[in-house]
Amino acid sequence: MKRESITIPNVGEPADPAVASQCCKVDNLVFISGQISLDHGKLVGPNDPLEQCRQCLRHIESYMTAAGGSMDDVVSLDIFLTDIRYRQAAFDARAEFFNAPGPSGTVVGGVSLAFEGLLVEISARAVLPS
Secondary structure, three states: OOOHHHHHHOOOOOOOOOOOOOOEEOOOOEEEEEEOOOOOOEOOOOOHHHHEEEEEEEEHHHHHHHHOOOOHHHHEEEEOOOHHHHHHHHHHHHHHHHHOOOOOEEEEEEOOOOOOOOOEEEEEEEEEEO
C-alpha cells in the first residue's frame, strides 16, 4: 500500500503532518478532507452559500488534478451546511462540477464550522482509474 499526501498551493496544510492531511492518496484511492471557502487564507463568498460551495468544489477539483484524476473520479461527497436552507445552493454547485451520474452524497445541515463566516464544508472520496 502506497500512501502519499497531495498538496495544492492555495490551501494550507495542518501544522503537524502526523495529525492530518488535506488530501491523502492511497494506491488509487483519494481522500480529501473537508474543504472550506478559504483561498490563500481569505474568505471567498461571504454570506453566499452558492459561491462558498463552488470554492469548496474548486479545491476538490484542484486536489483531484494534483492526484492525477478528475472530478469524474469522485465517488462520494459529504456536504456540511450551517443552515439546511443552503442545500439548493449545494445541489446547484454540484451540477456545475459533475457529469451524470454524479457522486453519491450526504448533506447535513445545522452544523458549526471551524471559522467565522463559513457556511459550507465539503469532503470527498475518489477512485482513480487503474
